[in-house]
Amino acid sequence: MILDTVFSPTLLAMIGLLLGAIIGSFLNVVIYRLPLILRSEWNNEAKLFLGMAPDTTNSLSLSTPRSRCPDCGTQLKAIHNIPVLSYCFLRGRCSNCNSLISIQYPLIELLSAFLTAYILISYGLSDKALFCLIFTYSLIALAVIDMREQILPDQITLPLLWLGLILSLAGYWTNSFDAIIGASIGYMSLWSVMKIFKLITGKEGMGYGDFKLNAAIGAWLGWQMVPTVILLSSFLGAVIGLFAIVFLGHDRRSPFAFGPYLCLAGWVAMQWGDQLGYLFSYLSV
Numbered sequence: 001m002i003l004d005t006v007f008s009p010t011l012l013a014m015i016g017l018l019l020g021a022i023i024g025s026f027l028n029v030v031i032y033r034l035p036l037i038l039r040s041e042w043n044n045e046a047k048l049f050l051g052m053a054p055d056t057t058n059s060l061s062l063s064t065p066r067s068r069c070p071d072c073g074t075q076l077k078a079i080h081n082i083p084v085l086s087y088c089f090l091r092g093r094c095s096n097c098n099s100l101i102s103i104q105y106p107l108i109e110l111l112s113a114f115l116t117a118y119i120l121i122s123y124g125l126s127d128k129a130l131f132c133l134i135f136t137y138s139l140i141a142l143a144v145i146d147m148r149e150q151i152l153p154d155q156i157t158l159p160l161l162w163l164g165l166i167l168s169l170a171g172y173w174t175n176s177f178d179a180i181i182g183a184s185i186g187y188m189s190l191w192s193v194m195k196i197f198k199l200i201t202g203k204e205g206m207g208y209g210d211f212k213l214n215a216a217i218g219a220w221l222g223w224q225m226v227p228t229v230i231l232l233s234s235f236l237g238a239v240i241g242l243f244a245i246v247f248l249g250h251d252r253r254s255p256f257a258f259g260p261y262l263c264l265a266g267w268v269a270m271q272w273g274d275q276l277g278y279l280f281s282y283l284s285v
């Protein structure tokens with residue numbers, strides 16, 4: 001159902017910016033808390049396995065307790081929880097202890113706001129826009145969690161994979177035949193790269209989260225887009241990685257997350273994949 005005849009692009013942009021900033025604020029909570037929740041669950045599983053008493057004092061979830069300053073623990077007031085604006089109004093510092101608030105929070109909110117506005121203008125207020133937004137928010141959360149923690153949680157990659165397969169039944173971005181092959185090739189291609197890399201260097205260059213994420217992207221976009229996503233993510237990884245080593249003094253032996261480049265390439269492929277495919281085939285001739 002497309003209602004965009006009723007809404008002008010300006011109105012769609014305003015709705016998108018507002019909605020995107022609010023969801024970006026929730027994405028910050030997911031990015032910050034999900035790894036902590038997972039770590040506490042893994043800890044308890046290990047303790048149970050070893051016959052030790054699990055730790056029941058940790059009650060952190062995505063909804064409770066309310067957001068706090070990570071330094072002094074003061075609970076944030078509603079006025080300090082407004083996306084982007086609170087950060088500017090507090091000049092990036094906690095109102096209680098004056099410690100610096102990470103620039104990550106407003107940046108994620110702004111990114112989410114602009115991408116939401118872009119998607120609503122491109123697709124109108126439609127079911128396709130809704131699914132594109134779910135894809136986008138999942139990739140933002142995955143990219144930043146992988147950058148910070150070097151993990152791509154199954155709690156996001158697997159539902160994204162299933163949703164991609166289910167949506168292929170209605171043929172939003174691809175049909176089910178191409179989606180199932182896309183998921184398999186997405187997983188197998190990176191898995192083979194990791195195995196070959198391990199045979200040559202003895203090190204594991206990628207994790208299983210990368211394979212699952214690539215499978216999810218293959219399920220959403222179809223197998224035809226998998227080579228484009230791998231080429232583009234490797235290219236971005238090489239260029240940005242080299243830039244970080246040469247200009248930012250990044251240690252070349254320190255862990256290197258591939259997930260953010262897959263997320264970026266997957267998102268770009270969803271929007272401009274066909275044009276990129278033509279470009280790559282043109283360059284390879």
Ligand SMILES: [Zn+2]
Binds near residue numbers: 070095096097099
């Ligand atoms: Zn504080």
